[in-house]
Amino acid sequence: MKDVLSFDSLKAQVAEGEVDTVLVCLVDMQGRLMGKRFHAGHFINGAYEETHCCNYLLATDLEMATPDGYASTSWESGYGDYVMKPDLSTLRPVPWLDGTVMVLCDILDHHTHEEVTHSPRAILKRQVKRLDAMGFDAKMATELEFFLFAKSFDEIRKSGFRDLEPISGYNEDYHILQTTKEEHVMRPIRNHLWNAGIPVENSKGEAETGQEELNIKYADAMDTAAYHTIAKHAVKEIAWQNGHAATFLPKWNHNKVGSSSHVHQSLWQDGKPAFFDEADELGMSKLMKSYMAGLLKYAPDYTYFMAPYINSYKRFMKGTFAPTRIIWSVDNRTAGFRLCGDGTKAIRVECRIPGSDMNPYLAMAAMLAAGIAGIEEELDLQPPTKGDVYQGETGMIPGTLREARETLRTSEMLRAAFGDDVVDHYTRAAGVEIEDFERAVTDYEIQRGFERA
Ligand code: ADP
Numbered sequence: 001m002k003d004v005l006s007f008d009s010l011k012a013q014v015a016e017g018e019v020d021t022v023l024v025c026l027v028d029m030q031g032r033l034m035g036k037r038f039h040a041g042h043f044i045n046g047a048y049e050e051t052h053c054c055n056y057l058l059a060t061d062l063e064m065a066t067p068d069g070y071a072s073t074s075w076e077s078g079y080g081d082y083v084m085k086p087d088l089s090t091l092r093p094v095p096w097l098d099g100t101v102m103v104l105c106d107i108l109d110h111h112t113h114e115e116v117t118h119s120p121r122a123i124l125k126r127q128v129k130r131l132d133a134m135g136f137d138a139k140m141a142t143e144l145e146f147f148l149f150a151k152s153f154d155e156i157r158k159s160g161f162r163d164l165e166p167i168s169g170y171n172e173d174y175h176i177l178q179t180t181k182e183e184h185v186m187r188p189i190r191n192h193l194w195n196a197g198i199p200v201e202n203s204k205g206e207a208e209t210g211q212e213e214l215n216i217k218y219a220d221a222m223d224t225a226a227y228h229t230i231a232k233h234a235v236k237e238i239a240w241q242n243g244h245a246a247t248f249l250p251k252w253n254h255n256k257v258g259s260s261s262h263v264h265q266s267l268w269q270d271g272k273p274a275f276f277d278e279a280d281e282l283g284m285s286k287l288m289k290s291y292m293a294g295l296l297k298y299a300p301d302y303t304y305f306m307a308p309y310i311n312s313y314k315r316f317m318k319g320t321f322a323p324t325r326i327i328w329s330v331d332n333r334t335a336g337f338r339l340c341g342d343g344t345k346a347i348r349v350e351c352r353i354p355g356s357d358m359n360p361y362l363a364m365a366a367m368l369a370a371g372i373a374g375i376e377e378e379l380d381l382q383p384p385t386k387g388d389v390y391q392g393e394t395g396m397i398p399g400t401l402r403e404a405r406e407t408l409r410t411s412e413m414l415r416a417a418f419g420d421d422v423v424d425h426y427t428r429a430a431g432v433e434i435e436d437f438e439r440a441v442t443d444y445e446i447q448r449g450f451e452r453a
Contacts (some may be wrong), residue, residue, distance in 0.1 A: 004092040004197030010101060014040045023094060023102040026084055027120045027225075028057055029429055030308075033233050033361030035084065035105070036182040041065065047101075048088065052081040057106065059425075060136060066219055067432040070287040072118060072425060082116060083108040094194040096238055104226060107311075111452050120361035121222075123418060127368040130222050130417075131363075132265045136267045136370070139348075140364055141218035142228045142252075145259035145356050146235060146378065147210045147252060148185060148246040164252065164369075165295050166210025166246060173207040186212065189231075191240050218264060221364050230318040240375060250307075250355035251314040258315030258322055261357035263364060264340065265371070266348040267291065273345050282330065289381035292349050294329060295337060296375015296381075299326040301331065301411035302366035303397060303402040304430055306354035309439045313400050315355050318390040323352045326395040327385045334389040336397060347367060353397060362426070367416035405430035 011447055021160050022043040025035035034057050036048055051398040056079050059070040065181040069204040084105040087371065094100040115122040149156065156163060167185075170171075172178040179186065182205075190200045199217040206213045214235070225451055232248060235244045239246040251258040265372040267274045267287065275288035307313055315322045321333055328349070329335035330342055338350040398404040408414065 001139075005101060007088050007091065010040070010091060011044050012103075014044055019099050019101055021097070021100040021267070023053055023100060024084060024086060024100060024104050024105060025362060026057065026107055028060070028360070029118075029120065029359065029362075029426075030062055031229055031232070031361065033102075033229065034079050040099075040101070048086050050086070050108075051084045051105075052110070053084050053107075053186070055080055057083045058116065059160065060083070061429075061432055061436070065432075067428075069428045070425060070429065071421065072116070076195050081110045082142075083110055083113065087127075090115055092196050092198075092230075095195040096188060096234060097240065102196075102230070103293055115205045117419055118422045120359055120365075121225075123422060124221060124361040124368075125364040127365045127372070127417065130372055131368060132269070132337050134375070136269055137265050138221045138364075138368055139218045140221050141264040142215060142224060142354075142364075142393070143260070143262045143361050143425065144214040144216075144228065144231055144235070144248075145211055145261065146214075146232075146246050146248050147208070147256075147259065148182060148212055148239060149210060149247070150351065151245060152243050153240060153245040166208075168273075170207075170209055171207055172205030172209065177207045179205045179212075181371060182212070185239055185242050185244060188242075189214065189235055192238065193231055193234055196230065198231060200231075200443070206259075207219065209236040211257070211259065220366065227362055248356040249428055250309075250312050250357050254314065254415065257320045258317075260322060261313070261354045261356045261358050261360070261363075263354055264348050264358075265351070265364075265367065267371075273347065275349075276345050282339065283341075283347050284339070284381075288349070288374060290336065290374045290377075290379050291371040292374065293379035293381040294370045294372065295349065295351065296326055296328060297379060298370035298373060298411070298413050299336065300398050300404075300407040302363075302370055302448045303353065304401070304408040304426065305362040305366040306351075306358050307401070307404060308359065308362075308430070309357055309433055310401050312355045312357055313398075316397055316399065319352055322399060323389075324391060325389055326391075326397055327389050328381075329384050329386065329389055332386075332389065336389075339384065348452075356446075365415065369414060371415070373413050401430055401434055407432065 018341045022038040054375040055073045059073045086103040090104040108114045150165045201215040237245045279286035323336040326336045328337035330339045341347045
């Protein structure tokens, strides 16, 4: 994410009165942008060096609660501050808001000024550094799927989330006619992101009523994670500006397909695709085979990072294009891992497990860690599976958050790659989701049992 907006250009734009607001943001555990809106004058006069935030921001949940059980912070320790250190290489315009730019921050310990190890940006940076030391760059792309609704977030909330009417009336997969009717939302999304320096490839209708897909060109892992986070944020804000709502909840209706966020990945060395080997039948290098074998071997360990909530697991259903098994196959959308671009320099692996609710920093870091482990262990790759991979009961993806929490907690690979403190932190985050859900009485239970139980 180099040179989208230099600090000198920002200063000039502030002097001209073109920019008056700087969004100073961190990426939280849920992959959301959190932070403060600075007057641009104050930002360029000094706040660009650092600002502060309460350290509960990396130990909270979707509701901004203060759950116990985190070693990093607590009521006991007084919920002190972190340093937010703007990474000026991430400065960019926010064209869908007037006079506004954005910067992403590193999160540092208030006293030591060391990076906080469980911050999502720090976690991904660490894996990128490991790859760099091995002589490789990771090129990654994340697909964003989401649903658009006819009404606004506020109207839907006021109706108790019962009035969920998708923006379209039929399955709009690849449809040009129906997606034309959504261009008042999708066109500004593509254009504003493009003008924010995010290389949008395209958007398309997806395989449900009101479902959309947004594709962004592959890039270095840190850039891809930022593109994804900002694009997801922009989709919600631009939908809101137009009186609509957008959801990235993977499964908002059990009768409809869910939303995913497939991750494409390839390693490069000295600007050349290191996954390609002309001599191989499918064009896969030995490096790619070991990397993929690592992805497959350790998929249960890192499933939590691809499916972090109770709802995430409702998506893994046969016959819905969402995977159920940890199996690879050649250009086959029923498998957890799909080989794309076989026999060409664009050869890559697409992991189809992540849901639209993943935090891209965490999911990509975990996949890189698994791939690196595969390379280090010189793992062999089993031959691809053919046909309908939904048929079969072996190599299942962990089916519940409880199962995924356990495979995360006991993962020696992730403990070695991320550190015990990081694995313990996210194991607790999974626990918070499980405990909260177990307390809830759901609509399902009321409707099923109120009269008849
Ligand atoms: P699909 O068939 O899954 O829709 P696309 O051709 O649309 O595949 O590509 C999906 C994503 O893969 C795009 O975001 C693209 O930028 C990315 N991609 C293409 N080549 C590579 C590569 N070598 N490494 C990683 N990602 C890549």
